[in-house]
Amino acid sequence: MKPVENEPYEDERTALTKEAFKRAFLDNLFYVQGKFPALATQNDYYQALACAVRDRLLQRWISTAAAYTKQGSRTVAYFSAEFLMGPHLGNNLINLGIYAQVREAIAELGLDFDTLLRQEEEPGLGNGGLGRLAACFIDSLATLEIPSLGYGIRYEFGIFHQEIVDGWQMERTDKWLRFGNPWEILRPEWAVEVRLGGHTEQYRDEHERLRIRWVPGKVVVGVPYDTPILGYRNNTANTLRLWKAEAPESFDFSTFNRGDYGGAVRQKVWSETLSKVLYPNDEQIQGKTLRLEQQYFFVSASLQDMMRIMRVQKLPLERFHEKFAVQLNDTHPAIAVAELMRLLVDEHVLPWEQAWDITCKTFSYTNHTLLPEALECWPLELFKSVLPRHLDIIYEINARFLDEVRIRFYGDESRLVRLSLIDENGERYVRMAHLACVGSHTINGVAELHSELLKHDVLKDFYEMWPHKFSNKTNGVTPRRWMALSNPRLTNLLGDAIGDAWIKNLDELIELEPLADDAAFRQRWREIKHANKVEFAAFVKERNGIAIDPQSLFDVQVKRIHEYKRQHLNILHVIALYHRLRSDPNADIQPRTFIFGGKAAPAYHLAKLIIKLINSVADVVNRDPAVNDRLKVVFLPNFNVTNGQRVYPAAELSEQISTAGKEASGTGNMKFSMNGALTIGTMDGANIEIRQEVGAENFFLFGLTAEQVAQTKARGYRPLDHMTPELQEVISLINSGFFSRGDTELFRALTDGLLWHDPYLVFADFESYSECQLQVSKAYRDVDRWTRMSILNTARSGKFSSDRTIREYGADIWRAPSVPVRLLSQQDVKVGFMQ
Ligand code: NBG
Numbered sequence: 001m002k003p004v005e006n007e008p009y010e011d012e013r014t015a016l017t018k019e020a021f022k023r024a025f026l027d028n029l030f031y032v033q034g035k036f037p038a039l040a041t042q043n044d045y046y047q048a049l050a051c052a053v054r055d056r057l058l059q060r061w062i063s064t065a066a067a068y069t070k071q072g073s074r075t076v077a078y079f080s081a082e083f084l085m086g087p088h089l090g091n092n093l094i095n096l097g098i099y100a101q102v103r104e105a106i107a108e109l110g111l112d113f114d115t116l117l118r119q120e121e122e123p124g125l126g127n128g129g130l131g132r133l134a135a136c137f138i139d140s141l142a143t144l145e146i147p148s149l150g151y152g153i154r155y156e157f158g159i160f161h162q163e164i165v166d167g168w169q170m171e172r173t174d175k176w177l178r179f180g181n182p183w184e185i186l187r188p189e190w191a192v193e194v195r196l197g198g199h200t201e202q203y204r205d206e207h208e209r210l211r212i213r214w215v216p217g218k219v220v221v222g223v224p225y226d227t228p229i230l231g232y233r234n235n236t237a238n239t240l241r242l243w244k245a246e247a248p249e250s251f252d253f254s255t256f257n258r259g260d261y262g263g264a265v266r267q268k269v270w271s272e273t274l275s276k277v278l279y280p281n282d283e284q285i286q287g288k289t290l291r292l293e294q295q296y297f298f299v300s301a302s303l304q305d306m307m308r309i310m311r312v313q314k315l316p317l318e319r320f321h322e323k324f325a326v327q328l329n330d331t332h333p334a335i336a337v338a339e340l341m342r343l344l345v346d347e348h349v350l351p352w353e354q355a356w357d358i359t360c361k362t363f364s365y366t367n368h369t370l371l372p373e374a375l376e377c378w379p380l381e382l383f384k385s386v387l388p389r390h391l392d393i394i395y396e397i398n399a400r401f402l403d404e405v406r407i408r409f410y411g412d413e414s415r416l417v418r419l420s421l422i423d424e425n426g427e428r429y430v431r432m433a434h435l436a437c438v439g440s441h442t443i444n445g446v447a448e449l450h451s452e453l454l455k456h457d458v459l460k461d462f463y464e465m466w467p468h469k470f471s472n473k474t475n476g477v478t479p480r481r482w483m484a485l486s487n488p489r490l491t492n493l494l495g496d497a498i499g500d501a502w503i504k505n506l507d508e509l510i511e512l513e514p515l516a517d518d519a520a521f522r523q524r525w526r527e528i529k530h531a532n533k534v535e536f537a538a539f540v541k542e543r544n545g546i547a548i549d550p551q552s553l554f555d556v557q558v559k560r561i562h563e564y565k566r567q568h569l570n571i572l573h574v575i576a577l578y579h580r581l582r583s584d585p586n587a588d589i590q591p592r593t594f595i596f597g598g599k600a601a602p603a604y605h606l607a608k609l610i611i612k613l614i615n616s617v618a619d620v621v622n623r624d625p626a627v628n629d630r631l632k633v634v635f636l637p638n639f640n641v642t643n644g645q646r647v648y649p650a651a652e653l654s655e656q657i658s659t660a661g662k663e664a665s666g667t668g669n670m671k672f673s674m675n676g677a678l679t680i681g682t683m684d685g686a687n688i689e690i691r692q693e694v695g696a697e698n699f700f701l702f703g704l705t706a707e708q709v710a711q712t713k714a715r716g717y718r719p720l721d722h723m724t725p726e727l728q729e730v731i732s733l734i735n736s737g738f739f740s741r742g743d744t745e746l747f748r749a750l751t752d753g754l755l756w757h758d759p760y761l762v763f764a765d766f767e768s769y770s771e772c773q774l775q776v777s778k779a780y781r782d783v784d785r786w787t788r789m790s791i792l793n794t795a796r797s798g799k800f801s802s803d804r805t806i807r808e809y810g811a812d813i814w815r816a817p818s819v820p821v822r823l824l825s826q827q828d829v830k831v832g833f834m835q
Pocket of ligand 1: 128129130133282283330368369374446475663664665666667685
């Protein structure tokens with residue numbers, strides 16, 4: 001039997017029926033795990049289940065590869081140092097459309113499906129929003145059937161595991177590969193060499209041409225590990241290709257024979273450090289050699305891999321930019337601009353001008369930050385020691401670029417200094433954002449305000465040079481993981497009410513709008529939120545040992561801990577409420593549970609102190625009978641994708657309280673809103689657009705605007721001018737040692753910092769925030785009003801699907817048409833093979 005176009009063809013091995021699945025599961029338990037029920041662990045069962053799913057992925061992967069090869073399709077290469085994927089199993093089942101029947105099949109085999117799901121160690125190969133955005137993007141690329149490759153690093157240790165000990169953050173190594181990873185396939189045949197260090201020399205080749213040879217100090221091998229990325233209910237499976245670093249020779253026999261065993265393995269050990277661990281800094285650079293080596297390693301391996309693909313498809317390198325559109329996810333992969341030039345000019349002997357034309361037509365750059373400390377700059381000497389040839393290339397790019405600037409802006413010397421790829425003020429640095437801007441044909445920010453601030457502030461000079469390069473692409477998140485998978489109750493209700501087309505076309509949620517006025521629907525909406533809260537409360541009880549009341553308002557702030565995100569503003573307000581209750585036991589306060597979660601960079605002392613303060617306040621407040629269960633504070637350890645999936649569905653209030661002008665976009669804010677939480681937030685990042693979509697009346701706005709923040713600072717901000725009696729009480733309570741067993745010094749760094757500097761204007765916004773929180777409480781007491789607002793938040797969140805974002809990138813930047821895939825059967829493949 002031949003498959004019909006676009007109709008799933010049921011192979012014996014990969015059929016989607018329940019019975020076929022059970023058979024596959026048992027087969028894999030025996031023949032892959034080598035176990036039978038009496039000996040099998042839960043992990044064996046998980047692996048067997050994962051392999052059964054993987055067979056179905058591979059069928060789609062092969063079909064996809066066949067379609068792309070046949071069509072020679074234009075391909076998006078998404079270069080990112082981080083992919084914060086989260087667990088694959090559940091997501092793949094959702095995208096295959098077999099979640100429910102697999103759950104049943106597993107239950108019929110007498111096993112607990114949720115226990116098996118929990119076995120998966122999440123691949124935490126990212127710090128926060130930037131890495132998670134990359135993960136949402138590749139989900140949407142596959143769903144939209146756009147040929148694409150995600151390129152990154154297969155860190156052996158991802159983001160650290162956070163534990164809270166005595167209120168402090170402790171970091172533990174993330175050993176995610178400990179029990180094996182069934183989702184990846186090793187491709188040793190496509191390994192490539194990457195050079196580092198050494199020096200360059202000139203020579204004449206056999207045609208008497210003057211050329212440059214790079215004599216490296218060391219060489220590592222990049223080995224690709226491929227993970228199939230499924231589209232939602234289509235036949236597309238794109239590839240996430242992550243590079244592991246290995247030694248060219250893992251064991252040096254000549255050294256060994258001299259009796260030096262340690263020396264013989266040293267090269268291997270050194271090589272493998274390159275992909276050993278993810279740098280745990282979010283929004284902050286650390287000028288470490290290893291970090292630059294990591295960046296160059298994955299970028300070089302990826303560009304070489306793309307050139308291999310061109311060879312296989314018999315495409316000339318002159319058409320590199322026609323075959324590939326490369327998106328640079330922040331400046332981490334910006335060295336790609338110089339590396340592509342090196343490959344084209346040095347190795348493939350293209351003329352500089354032609355190579356430059358190809359390069360500029362290949363790359364586009366997304367900026368993700370407005371914080372100066374996050375703009376990557378490399379000390380020149382360090383850069384030279386790692387990438388001597390690239391430094392020369394960058395000088396040449398710079399010289400030609402500055403010539404252009406000289407002509408455009410006649411006599412404007414200071415502009416040259418500002419635009420140069422090399423920062424010459426004091427110690428010299430290579431400015432990676434400048435390299436990315438010069439070598440890309442488009443530059444974008446990740447929310448409207450952010451893109452405007454880039455144009456008029458951070459990248460102003462580049463905007464004046466090339467206004468046409470700039471655009472905005474507001475972030476989005478995938479509704480598959482962040483709604484369908486993590487909020488099954490809501491998904492069912494939506495299914496009953498409006499069908500499930502929204503999963504692929506989130507704008508359809510607008511159909512819910514009229515139901516906000518339907519009392520019966522509101523009742524069901526509340527029941528679902530309540531059930532999610534009960535489930536979450538049980539989780540908190542298990543993890544933290546704290547009993548929280550599902551009737552209370554669940555007020556949540558989960559994200560990396562950073563001063564600009566202002567978790568301290570939130571906890572100061574909690575202390576203020578506590579103080580009100582203690583001062584007046586009859587104070588009429590809406591019962592609330594404040595939930596915090598997030599990791600601090602291990603060397604970011606103030607962020608760690610904020611975690612300690614939250615936990616210290618929690619200890620006191622949660623034990624104090626005087627607040628009579630009206631306040632609870634929870635710090636949820638180890639916030640990651642898995643825990644995010646638990647918390648968003650249960651949240652009622654989403655805290656998005658960054659200093660205006662600092663949060664480029666935010667994406668957690670979108671996950672909350674689409675799951676029916678209301679936002680309390682500043683006019684910052686995508687909050688502005690969320691408010692615009694859901695309506696100002698369904699959003700709690702407070703605080704200074706970005707413009708007011710700038711003016712306040714320009715006038716010479718003095719935090720003490722904003723001191724109120726209540727804020728005074730709050731600070732005194734902390735400094736009195738009340739939350740620190742009498743230690744009056746513990747939190748000084750934090751309180752003194754606020755009193756005398758307060759760089760993120762916590763004091764300036766405190767009153768407005770407290771006032772706004774009163775409005776929140778008032779709204780919450782009007783149950784119908786709150787439910788209506790909640791429904792409208794979900795109904796109007798269509799814009800925040802990453803499918804919309806990817807469509808915009810596709811139309812304005814990549815111009816890569818979709819290529820639908822027909823599912824091949826084993827039979828099809830075998831027939832081709834025999835011919
Ligand atoms: C982060 C921003 C967020 C934004 C994500 C994704 C970095 C450097 N930037 O606001 O802080 O949502 O990127 O764009 O991690």
